[in-house]
Amino acid sequence: MGLATFKGGVHPFEGKELSMDKPVTQLKPTSGEMVYPLSQHIGAPAKPLVKVGDEVLVGQKIADAGGFISAVVNCSVSGKVKKIEPRIMVNGSKVMSIIVENDGEYRAVEGLGEDRDPASLSKADIREIVKQAGIVGLGGAGFPTNVKITPKDENAIDYVIVNGAECEPYLTCDYRMMLEEPERLVGGLKIMLQLFDNAKGVIGIENNKPQAIAKMKEMVKDEPRIEVCELLTKYPQGGERSLIYAVTGRAINSSMLPADAGCVVDNVNTVMAIYDAVAKRTPILERVVTITGDAIAEPQNFKVRTGMNYNDIIAAAGGFKTEPAKILSGGPMMGQSIFTTDVPVTKNSSSLTCFTVDEVEKYKETPCIRCGRCVSACPEFLVPVLMMSECRKRNLEGFEALEGMECIECGSCAFICPARRPLTQAFKEMKREVGALRRKRAEEAKAKAAAEAAEKGKEDAKK
Ligand code: SF4
Ligand code: SF4
Numbered sequence: 001m002g003l004a005t006f007k008g009g010v011h012p013f014e015g016k017e018l019s020m021d022k023p024v025t026q027l028k029p030t031s032g033e034m035v036y037p038l039s040q041h042i043g044a045p046a047k048p049l050v051k052v053g054d055e056v057l058v059g060q061k062i063a064d065a066g067g068f069i070s071a072v073v074n075c076s077v078s079g080k081v082k083k084i085e086p087r088i089m090v091n092g093s094k095v096m097s098i099i100v101e102n103d104g105e106y107r108a109v110e111g112l113g114e115d116r117d118p119a120s121l122s123k124a125d126i127r128e129i130v131k132q133a134g135i136v137g138l139g140g141a142g143f144p145t146n147v148k149i150t151p152k153d154e155n156a157i158d159y160v161i162v163n164g165a166e167c168e169p170y171l172t173c174d175y176r177m178m179l180e181e182p183e184r185l186v187g188g189l190k191i192m193l194q195l196f197d198n199a200k201g202v203i204g205i206e207n208n209k210p211q212a213i214a215k216m217k218e219m220v221k222d223e224p225r226i227e228v229c230e231l232l233t234k235y236p237q238g239g240e241r242s243l244i245y246a247v248t249g250r251a252i253n254s255s256m257l258p259a260d261a262g263c264v265v266d267n268v269n270t271v272m273a274i275y276d277a278v279a280k281r282t283p284i285l286e287r288v289v290t291i292t293g294d295a296i297a298e299p300q301n302f303k304v305r306t307g308m309n310y311n312d313i314i315a316a317a318g319g320f321k322t323e324p325a326k327i328l329s330g331g332p333m334m335g336q337s338i339f340t341t342d343v344p345v346t347k348n349s350s351s352l353t354c355f356t357v358d359e360v361e362k363y364k365e366t367p368c369i370r371c372g373r374c375v376s377a378c379p380e381f382l383v384p385v386l387m388m389s390e391c392r393k394r395n396l397e398g399f400e401a402l403e404g405m406e407c408i409e410c411g412s413c414a415f416i417c418p419a420r421r422p423l424t425q426a427f428k429e430m431k432r433e434v435g436a437l438r439r440k441r442a443e444e445a446k447a448k449a450a451a452e453a454a455e456k457g458k459e460d461a462k463k
Pocket of ligand 2: 368369370371418
């Protein structure tokens with residue numbers, strides 16, 4: 001039988017050799033400002049629980065979840081709250097943030113890091129611990145994990161899938177953690193399986209990581225509920241929909257959740273964070289980031305405290321060899337171009353990729369030659385060439401009719417296009433506009449229904 005995979009996709013240059021053989025380096029700042037944005041996740045911003053002048057400890061909850069889809073923020077150092085003000089995030093937006101002056105003493109809340117037996121906990125206990133630990137999807141999505149592990153019907157979940165594909169070129173933080181701390185991954189997965197009685201655990205890893213596959217197979221050989229699934233190396237194999245299809249043969253679309261296909265999917269470092277929270281009484285205080293690209297002197301992975309400034313991490317990687325022409329938060333396929341590195345590491349920032357050449361600037365767009373390569377590459381079976389025509393006409397309805405909202409913004413079509421058309425960028429913008437249009441339509445429908453109900457009420461009163 002062949003390796004598990006999905007239909008479509010592309011094979012971009014991997015670039016992983018820059019950092020994949022270097023052990024993860026721990027960085028711990030001794031002083032300076034730590035910045036904790038209140039939006040490091042999808043959903044409502046967190047609400048501050050501290051004020052300027054308060055003393056804070058490592059592991060202390062400094063902001064509470066601001067709604068059902070939201071996440072707690074915990075402090076990763078000890079010190080004093082210096083300011084609460086908007087600060088620039090890696091995506092360029094300004095977000096209200098708690099600024100703590102790190103005293104370098106790392107005084108911690110009571111019990112932090114102490115062992116706890118997961119078997120002694122109920123399912124509700126585990127979900128609450130994950131919530132209070134502020135865990136979100138560390139692969140970049142930032143979706144609150146406690147929501148993900150609380151589906152409507154937990155008995156309908158038959159797969160807990162660990163996303164170890166790491167298909168994004170240049171990134172190696174998941175790979176290194178599977179090699180260096182596999183016990184945390186297996187421990188976290190076993191805790192997740194405690195929540196889902198009918199599920200088996202599957203760790204999906206692309207076959208360009210044979211050492212990680214061998215390590216994880218060795219680790220789970222005596223675990224009857226866990227197996228390793230070897231995936232064909234192909235981008236976007238680590239996309240949630242692609243991974244679910246590769247492992248289970250089930251397809252989901254934008255109106256469905258993985259749970260609708262009986263799956264819960266979490267990235268390697270997220271599962272490790274679940275282990276830390278439940279078995280080691282440690283919320284998210286640090287994460288692993290890849291600092292890489294041909295502009296970086298010594299590309300490698302670092303384990304860093306959340307809130308730390310990216311400039312300090314770049315300096316620890318030897319700084320820039322050459323002034324970068326482009327810096328991406330994330331990898332070259334799905335990463336976002338950034339204009340400053342004076343930004344904090346957040347829970348969902350996985351990497352900086354720094355290039356000496358800006359490939360987008362280097363090659364100019366030419367007319368479409370109708371080659372159809374974008375269609376073959378699309379993992380969602382869309383027709384990017386036609387979607388692009390609707391984008392150019394700003395025809396929102398036409399874009400919707402072509403199922404444009406199913407686009408996962410993976411970048412495969414733009415990568416393969418010989419005419420260098422900015423397909424993905426156009427689709428991202430169009431999706432935002434269609435999303436706004438759909439919200440407007442929903443509000444209008446609601447207002448119309450309310451007006452009709454009021455009218456009917458008046459007529460009934462007259463009778
Ligand atoms: S249309 Fe969207 S989902 Fe399809 S290849 Fe392009 S970016 Fe990916
Ligand atoms: S890959 Fe580019 S050139 Fe080919 S059909 Fe698609 S948009 Fe046109």
